[in-house]
Amino acid sequence: MYRLVFSQVLRRFDAEAVHRLTVSALALLARLPLLKRLLHRAFAPHDPALRVSAFGVHFPGPLGLAAGFDKDAACAEGIAALGFGHVEVGTITAHGQPGNPRPRLFRLVRERAVINRMGFNNDGAHAAARRLRRPRGIPVVIGVNIGKTKVVPESEATADYVASARKLAPLADYLVVNVSSPNTPGLRNLQAVSLLRPLLTAVKQVADATPRRTPLLVKIAPDLADEDVDAVAELALELGLDGIIATNTTIRHGGETGGLSGRPLKERSLEVLRRLRAKVGDRLTLVSAGGVEDVDDVWERILAGATLVQGYTGWIYGGPLWAARIHRQLLRRVHRHGLKSVTEAVGRTA
Numbered sequence: 072m073y074r075l076v077f078s079q080v081l082r083r084f085d086a087e088a089v090h091r092l093t094v095s096a097l098a099l100l101a102r103l104p105l106l107k108r109l110l111h112r113a114f115a116p117h118d119p120a121l122r123v124s125a126f127g128v129h130f131p132g133p134l135g136l137a138a139g140f141d142k143d144a145a146c147a148e149g150i151a152a153l154g155f156g157h158v159e160v161g162t163i164t165a166h167g168q169p170g171n172p173r174p175r176l177f178r179l180v181r182e183r184a185v186i187n188r189m190g191f192n193n194d195g196a197h198a199a200a201r202r203l204r205r206p207r208g209i210p211v212v213i214g215v216n217i218g219k220t221k222v223v224p225e226s227e228a229t230a231d232y233v234a235s236a237r238k239l240a241p242l243a244d245y246l247v248v249n250v251s252s253p254n255t256p257g258l259r260n261l262q263a264v265s266l267l268r269p270l271l272t273a274v275k276q277v278a279d280a281t282p283r284r285t286p287l288l289v290k291i292a293p294d295l296a297d298e299d300v301d302a303v304a305e306l307a308l309e310l311g312l313d314g315i316i317a318t319n320t321t322i323r324h325g326g327e328t329g330g331l332s333g334r335p336l337k338e339r340s341l342e343v344l345r346r347l348r349a350k351v352g353d354r355l356t357l358v359s360a361g362g363v364e365d366v367d368d369v370w371e372r373i374l375a376g377a378t379l380v381q382g383y384t385g386w387i388y389g390g391p392l393w394a395a396r397i398h399r400q401l402l403r404r405v406h407r408h409g410l411k412s413v414t415e416a417v418g419r420t421a
């Protein structure tokens with residue numbers, strides 16, 4: 072049904088217009104308590120066998136929505152009601168900014184991929200904090216992904232991230248330092264250990280100082296050389312980070328300027344996950360994103376060492392109930408393998 076709606080209707084409209092409409096619809100849903108609760112009861116993962124604990128946070132299921140959809144923390148409850156086990160909001164910057172000129176979001180339907188060069192369009196940390204403070208009607212795990220404000224020079228990046236962290240860490244179930252988006256000039260340079268160490272050290276001080284100690288993760292690009300993946304992993308261990316999210320979008324493609332997500336990213340994303348698992352074992356929580364399309368992909372990532380899995384492009388092509396469907400199929404898979412819980416599968420083939 073969704074395939075028909077997508078091929079006949081949605082794909083004829085500008086991708087960003089459809090995105091905005093979807094965010095508005097989900098924000099509206101978040102304001103309708105009864106419907107929200109009904110949908111949550113019907114579609115959210117509830118079986119104990121799907122529950123996952125990571126860095127002291129309890130997730131109802133391992134599959135969450137990757138950053139970039141709910142950039143302003145406007146509709147996380149609506150997303151959770153459709154079956155996602157967590158929602159990573161952002162990327163949020165200290166100061167609000169408009170992002171790059173449009174068009175900046177492109178579907179590659181045949182490749183089951185998307186190219187975006189949004190450039191962290193968002194209302195800024197203050198506005199996001201106000202939204203995150205609203206009381207919630209259904210349980211939802213919210214990760215907050217922060218990035219650098221475009222006009223802030225690289226030399227002042229740490230202070231900019233720290234300003235966001237101060238406002239948002241107390242309101243987040245976990246915090247992510249994003250140094251891997253390709254659409255803010257110079258951002259990915261911050262992945263170099265010499266720049267990343269002071270940045271993560273400063274943000275960690277803020278995250279550690281919140282009343283519940285907010286878990287801190289770093290999100291990396293698939294385009295890092297293998298040795299650089301290892302170097303970030305070693306740094307994360309050294310600094311006592313809680314986990315790594317791998318990966319962001321890739322700039323290794325021949326299309327429009329921007330980051331490529333979806334099916335073409337699958338292989339490299341899995342490769343980076345395997346490398347990280349070989350390096351850190353279970354000392355860090357690994358969150359795998361990139362090209363996840365179905366239950367087989369989710370299962371493969373879990374077996375390879377991911378405690379949590381994220382998707383975004385797969386949802387665009389898979390339809391609104393994509394995550395609910397995958398969680399249902401995942402539960403069957405867990406039982407079929409004679410396991411009591413999905414967590415028993417983490418890292419089995421690593």
Ligand SMILES: Cc1cc2nc3c(=O)[nH]c(=O)nc-3n(C[C@H](O)[C@H](O)[C@H](O)COP(=O)(O)O)c2cc1C
Pocket residue numbers: 137138139140142161162176185187189191216249252290318319320331332333334336360361362363381382383384385
């Ligand atoms: C339109 C779009 C916007 C995105 N914006 C962000 C962002 O603001 N911050 C971020 O860390 N990742 C962002 N991402 C990357 C995703 O979070 C994810 O890492 C990547 O798309 C790979 O997953 P996928 O193949 O399931 O889409 C964005 C992705 C897309 C498609």
